[in-house]
Amino acid sequence: MLTFEEGIDIVQEIGQIATVEAARRLFAEKLAPEQLDRIAGFENPAVLLKIANAIAMCQPDIVFINTGSEADRQFIRDLALEKGEEEALPMAGHTIHFDLKQEQGRIIDRTYYVANDKELVSSLALRMSRPEALDTVRKGMVGIMRGKTMVVGFYSRGPAGAPVSNPAMEITSSAYVAHSAELLYRNIYSEFEKEVRHLDHFYTNIHSEGLNRPEDLPDARVLMDRAHRTTYAYKCTYAGNTLLLKKGNHRFSVDRSVYERRGEELAEHMFITCMETPGGRLTGIAGAAPSGCGKTTTAMAGDHFIGDDLAQIWIAEDGTVRSVNPECGIFGILEDVNREGDPVLMRCLREPGTEVIWSNVLIDANGVPHWTGNGEPPPERGCNFQGPWEQGMKDEKGKTVPISHPNARCTLASKALSNYSPKAEDPAGVETRVITYSGRDSDTMPPVWEARNADEGVVIGACIVSAATATEVGAKGVKRAPWANAPFIPGSLADYMDAQFKFFNSEKIDSDKRPIMAGLNYFLTHEARGGEGKKLLGEKRDVKVWLSWLERRSHHDMAAIETPIGFIPCYEDLEKLFKERIDKVYPRDLYDKQFSLYIDNIVKRIDLQLEAYGKEENLPPQLFKVLQSQHAELMALRDKYGPIVTPELIESCKSVN
Incomplete structure (x- = not known):
């Protein structure tokens, strides 16, 4: 069985912020006046303590409270370009993000469930004890956002008001992750605490990409604390490891359906x-x-x-x-997406008017994305997930390097699709x-x-x-x-x-x-x-x-x-x-x-x-x-x-x- 709230809350143990008063003092110290105003109306103690302890643990230089306004979205887009996490492409609203060459998918060998002693964990997954997880997060995340901007977003995983939706916070130093969250989830900044009251729970996600270097990737970790519904991820870039609102929080929702709402x-x-x-x-x-x-x-x-x-x-x-x-929104695999089989999606990808984040495709000399199976003439050369590319090139093992990675993706809002309901x-x-x-x-x-x-x-x-x-x-x-x-x-x-x-x-x-x-x-x-x-x-x-x-x-x-x-x-x-x-x-x-x-x-x-x-x-x-x-x-x-x-x-x- 799973007992919620059992054991220490790792982020609070590290951050040592235990009261709302202490949280507000930290906000006053760390947040600019405009950002402080944005958090001032929040009253839920659990929400305030999670944010405050994330700040105390990660130690960012700047904290940005994302309200979901168009101005805030543009700030995040600009920050992603400024940091180099994304690059603008010629088609308006299109950007390209490249993950580390060695991290093109979920790092299942470095992904753990934080478990208390008596908790059963799937035989298909990795387990980490709470004391070990505390030590791992302390070593990996304390001070990891120094010199960076922490973006705090408030989302609903499902339409607000639905009985099975789940409110969740995404706290990250990655503008690419924050940008993706704005396309894939419903920002409910003004309604967040109302939804928390309605559903009596929320999820918290804390992520930092660190220095984003290949040599750091062996030390990357994704930890999911089931009892406290909090995820931790660091030194990783691929959205499946960093956009914790997605599969990280999906796991918490599976727990909820099995251990709180079984049969319902x-x-x-x-x-x-x-x-x-x-x-x-x-x-x-x-x-x-x-x-x-x-x-x-x-x-x-x-x-x-x-x-x-x-x-x-x-x-x-x-x-x-x-x-x-x-x-x-859609975080969709691109391989074999083409006009014959996927005409609706292809119109969004190839015609102006849709905001798209591309990842791990090939970008040709004209700034046009290409991928395996798109049904179009491939370019002779370009830049893809492993660097400069040209047709027929081989990797260090003599294997042909494909035009795009098999896990290349596109991220866009569902409302862009003509058959969206x-x-x-x-x-x-x-x-x-x-x-x-x-x-x-x-x-x-x-x-x-x-x-x-x-x-x-x-x-x-x-x-x-x-x-x-x-x-x-x-x-x-x-x-x-x-x-x-x-x-x-x-x-x-x-x-x-x-x-x-x-x-x-x-x-x-x-x-x-x-x-x-x-x-x-x-x-x-x-x-x-x-x-x-x-x-x-x-x-x-x-x-x-x-x-x-x-x-x-x-x-x-x-x-x-x-x-x-x-x-x-x-x-x-x-x-x-x-x-x-x-x-x-x-x-x-x-x-x-x-x-x-x-x-x-x-x-x-x-x-x-x-x-x-x-x-x-x-x-x-x-x-x-x-x-x-x-x-x-x-x-x-x-x-x-x-x-x-x-x-x-x-x-x-x-x-x-």
């Missing part, structure tokens, strides 16, 4: 989008996928975009499941009728399948398998990625899984509005289905069809074929949807390749999960019951029809639902 809300690594039928019906869809596995593409395939990365989900009083996006700012959230889970699977699962019940749906999420992506420094190979949320589950997997089963089986959900749960897989290759080459069987635009089928299923508008892994589409329905939604012919032979069950591969996948989960403690028995039942059904089907079973064969022996 979820904090997930999910996109949120809405599909619209010709008759005008809107259906909310939320879906999990590890970074680099098509999450942004799926979100953008919806008719009304809400978010591409995180979701706060709850059961409303009317029995509906509802979702809000903690963010109001005003519903994203509704504190009542979006009614969510479909939940999806996907990874990178080249040879096993079909493009889409629907769970037969909530338990099977939770197990789809638990069994995501993905190729390692560029978001994690040092990660490689194929690995399990439970719920695409495993790196962000602070406590035991057993507790998190139990929360999933309780939520989706909750009797509080109206039976007619219970979300369907499904798997998605965009990465099947020709060679995995009897052809040649690693080219994908489908296209990016097919995503709209898979989502449309799930939308129809959630309203009981289409039948499906029952299989041991769940329901799969009927060919006639897909043929019609391909024509209606993307004006594409969908041949029967392609359907057979995509939706035939390759039983040996699926059984091998199930065995992988049974072996891995068998090493965990106290897991809910439903997981093993579902996997063992599917295993038995698949083997029976194999005994009857062989290792490859077409939808036609399945349909001949199973009921159509």
